[in-house]
């Protein structure tokens with residue numbers, strides 16, 4: 118990375134709900150020598166965020182502010198050309214994300230985001246991976262609750278198993294928390310674009326190479342009562358299993374034949390049935406223009422759960438894994454998944470890309486592929502639990 122860049126790290130979207138929390142986390146935890154800046158489209162809102170950061174650390178009263186808008190490609194290229202790493206919380210990414218990815222890929226600048234939108238990630242692979250490989254940029258999507266705990270949780274689990282035999286891992290998630298306006302709109306956007314997402318996945322499959330001499334799969338499980346967990350488990354078709362599979366395809370540590378299945382776990386059958394009915398209803402309603410308008414109008418961008426609500430939020434993942442006749446059970450757990458912990462995961466990932474000694478990678482890469490052990494170490498030190506059960 119060229120040493121002459123002005124900033125080690127730029128946080129784009131610092132005025133949003135998750136962006137502000139990420140800025141506050143950086144204000145508390147970034148090393149003093151980090152050269153960082155806030156970016157966004159509204160200079161007054163950026164200045165207000167900076168004033169709050171100056172209460173945490175008075176030296177941040179002079180933190181540089183960069184004005185950039187996703188509708189103005191030149192402003193994004195200026196940000197990308199002056200930074201070594203850009204972290205973006207500007208979503209829904211399907212609507213707002215591509216211009217910054219394009220700018221970072223072109224400028225050879227490392228890029229991170231917290232998207233959970235599969236269509237966006239697949240299209241960015243098809244359109245910008247090759248450019249990023251050429252310029253040396255690392256494009257690391259899904260650095261929030263989607264998909265860091267799963268990607269790093271499986272990585273942690275593998276360390277407890279022999280890697281010379283086929284490995285199978287089942288991941289189970291339980292969580293309690295509330296959505297922000299930005300997440301709500303991103304989820305609705307993804308639900309309204311299932312056809313587009315399938316076409317983006319097919320376009321990616323047509324061009325993405327497969328690992329040679331090894332297998333890496335994410336397969337769907339079945340709804341069932343799990344005797345090991347004592348809970349109902351239901352397959353969860355989020356982006357997370359795709360991210361785990363891509364890490365497995367990229368890294369030999371996942372062994373000759375790796376298989377992952379991804380589930381939500383609930384204690385009571387009625388909760389499972391109510392959840393499934395709710396998802397089916399929203400998926401249907403969001404496809405019709407009048408009900409789509411009504412759904413999008415329910416929550417405004419920029420809003421999110423209060424500190425008290427976040428303090429009551431939590432997540433717990435369990436992984437049951439088997440290799441060569443050996444079985445292990447691991448856990449990843451933490452606080453508010455959507456916002457406090459997502460801000461922590463994004464900030465630590467950005468610091469990791471900017472500051473840590475990492476294996477050489479480029480193009481679109483998963484969190485594990487780009488950062489592996491260095492990020493695992495950072496997350497553990499930042500208070501996220503990774504442990505054997």
Ligand SMILES: NC(=O)c1ccc[n+]([C@@H]2O[C@H](COP(=O)([O-])OP(=O)(O)OC[C@H]3O[C@@H](n4cnc5c(N)ncnc54)[C@H](OP(=O)(O)O)[C@@H]3O)[C@@H](O)[C@H]2O)c1
Nearest residue numbers: 132133134135186187208261262263297299300303418419
């Ligand atoms: N993976 C996860 O676990 C996870 C967790 C949390 C959030 N997310 C995702 O993160 C994204 C942000 O969520 P949020 O709740 O923080 O949303 P939010 O509060 O609505 O923030 C959106 C940000 O985007 C900025 N923005 C919008 N249009 C822009 C444009 N044309 N140019 C520049 N900036 C623009 C907004 O700027 P203004 O302030 O000027 O409006 C704001 O800073 C969503 O996609 C959400 O799904 C993912």
